Amino acid sequence: MCGIVGVVGTQEAAPRLLEALRRLEYRGYDSAGIATLVDGHIERRRAEGKLNNLATVLDREPLDGTTGIGHTRWATHGAPTERNAHPHGTARVSVVHNGIIENHAELRAELEAGGAVFETETDTETFARLLDRNLAEGMEPEAAFAAALRRVHGAFALAAVFAGHPRKLLAARQGAPLAVGFGEGEMFIGSDALALAPLTRRIAYLNEGDWTVLTDTGAQFFDAADRPAERPVRVTAFSGAVVGKGNYRHFMEKELHEHPIAIGDTLQQYIDAGTRVVGRPPLPFDPATLPRLTLSACGSAFLVAQVARYWMEALARLPTDCDVASELRYRDPPLTPGGAAMLISQSGETADNLAALAMLRAGGQSTVSLVNVPESSMARQSDAALLTVAGPEISVASTKAFTAQLSVMACLAINFARARGTIDEAEEARLTAALLEVPEHAARLMERGGEIESVAAEVAGARDVLYLARGSLFPIAMEGALKLKELSYIHAEGYAAGEMKHGPIALIDPSVPVIALCPSGPLFEKTASNLQEAAARGGRIIAFTDAAGAPALRRFAERVVELPTVDPFVAPILHAIPVQMLAYHVAVLKGTDVDQPRNLAKAVTVE
Structure with a gap:
């Protein structure tokens, strides 16, 4: 994910911004830049590639000024x-951005019709041009910023x-996420407190929809309705392992709160939001x-594969097998000549994945890995690697990586269907439009934490829990059960709802x-x-549905x-979020080790 830093300071800004960006390198990036205010006007330096390239540019062309912003970009x-x-930006304003502006194509057309000339292919420039137009019309920065925010949709930090x-x-x-740092006569902004740790220990966090005005005297916060708001300031430890949690308990x-940005960043890597076309990823097969x-x-990840x-099969009419990696190599299935494996x-x-990969390659299959770590063993050993843009996932239980993986597989299904002639251009546009709406829906779900927590109170005392669904949501039912088992140690099983009468219905009573x-x-x-x-047999039904259902x-x-x-089509991505949230809240109520459940590791590197 992209990284954002900013400073209104008393010292030269550029060196401090560069150091803060180095602390955000773990997010992954492919270019970087800094802008500062020099004698009242904006100057910037940018470079493709690693931060050392930007440092070289700054050595050659130093930037003065004590106020500035910096950014590491993962191209989406x-x-x-x-x-x-x-x-x-423009001569009037400079902007850094993490996330996606979903309606950038419509806004760009509007701005170009008004005479704006765009210099880049990014959605970010749309926000900068909106701000510039507002400023040109005589608005002060605060009014121009608030007005521009009301025009953009998506999941973002700016x-x-x-x-x-x-x-x-x-x-x-x-x-x-976005953190505000409080210094002595200076203020800071960062994608997380890790970036700000060398600068200050006093941190506040913007709530969903918040915006803030930083000056050398402090910060003013406003909520999504532009009303003045108070945000608590807390003292953090300097350890990256601690400050990386922000104001979250775990x-x-x-x-969980990074679902919207992980989904959005990942989708933008595969979809042209303006044309509603899924780009053809680099694959070793047609x-x-x-x-x-x-x-x-x-x-x-296996449950992602089952949804996929x-x-x-339904969308692209492509015969598809799905196997747990630890079983695939020992099942020794006949492999179709000219076939492919993901x-x-x-x-x-993961050792089992690597072993399955070797078996598939030996069997003549074209191989593709879908990973969150571009330099991983799987990526290096496959014929091609596709990436999720989820950023580091510290907790053992996978959350945002899961929905990012689903997002990639949804894009591939659309792309394959188009290539195979099973959907037309209009259907591709409809499905990609539905996908691009998911980050905003996911952001709205984050506001429902209290409701999910109240449901958790009804589940925490259970010894057994059943999860039911049909179709592409059936694997999400299994994901909910898996998360509950992992985190709270409650026995849970996910079933296809139509299978309930073939055995599981015997378990149902008022305690389940x-x-x-x-x-x-x-x-x-x-x-x-x-x-x-x-329900007729005393089952306590807890249903996740929509307004029509x-x-x-x-x-x-x-x-x-x-x-x-x-x-x-996109319901599996969205429904994964509340079942993960439910498992989290149940685990908190039970007092288990949420981030490091017993007997589990993040990556299983032995068979």
Whole structure:
């Protein structure tokens, strides 16, 4: 993920910004830049590649000024070039940005019609041009910034400096984290407190939808409705392992809140939001003629593979096998000549995945790895590697990496379907539009934490829990059960709802919560019928649905949690979030070690 830093200081800004950016290198990036205010006007330096390249530029062309912003960019919209590197802006304003502006194409067309001339391919420049237009119309920076925020949609963090205002910096967040640091006569902004640790120990965090005005005398906070707000300031430790949690109790809680930005950044790597076209990733095979696809993974990533099997077969009409990596190599299946295999992993270092990869390569399959670590063993040993843009995931239980993986597989399913002629251009545009709306829906879900926590109180005392769903949501039911087992040590199982009468219904009594994923759509009535059968036997139904499905389920469910209404195609991505949140809150109530559950490791590097 991109990294943002900013300072309104008493010392030269550029060296401090560069050092803060180095502390954000773990996020991954392919270009970097800094802008400062020099004698009231904006100057910037940018470079493609590593921060050492930017440092070389700064040595050659130093930047003066004590107020500035800096950025490390992972290219998501526009190539990783110096031209597309942040900061972006005009003579009046300079902006850095983490995330996506979903409606940038529409705004760009509007601004170009008004005479704006864009210099880059990025969505970020749209916000800068909006700000510039507002400033040109006579608005002060605060009014211009608030007005521009009201025009953009998506999941993002933003920071801006303004010509003629050498002691002012404005920033905002929606679905992406942002920390404010308090110094002595100076202020700081950063994507997380890790970047700010050498500068200050006094940190406040922007809430969802907040924006702030930093000056050398302090910070003013405003909520999403532009009302003045108070945000608590806390003293942090200097350890990166501690400050990296922000104001969250656990890394998992922080990473749950990073779903919107992880999904958004990942989607922007594969979709052109303006044309609604999924780009053709670098693959060692032609999807149009591929006879068979094998998917393999471990743990939660295997459940991603199972969802992807539904998508690939239903949408692209591509025969697809799905195997747990630890079983695939020993099952020794016959491999289709000319076939391909994809292996899915967060770390790219899991031993079972690597063994399955070697077996598949030896069997003549083209191999692709989907990983979150570009230099991982899986990435290096595959014919091609596709990346999620989830950033580091510290908690053992996978959260944002899971939805980022789903996002990539959804993009591939659309791309393969288009290549194979099973969908037309209009359907591709409709499906990609639905995908691009997910980060904003995910951000809205973060505001429902209290409701999910209240459901957790009803689950925490159970000894057994059943999760039910149908279709592509069935693997998400298994993900919910897996997370509950991992974190709270409660026995839980995920079943296809139609299978309940073939055994699991014997377990149902008033002590067994039945958690159902049941949005409106083609399978709603059949799933609801299965749930009524469970309710008739004393089952405590807790249903996750949408506005259309809620009235019918409320007739017999003990609890109904209403989620945003989305296209059935993207429902697995969105429904993964509340079941993960539920498992988290149950674990907190039970007092277990949320980030490091017993007997588990982040990457299983032995068989």
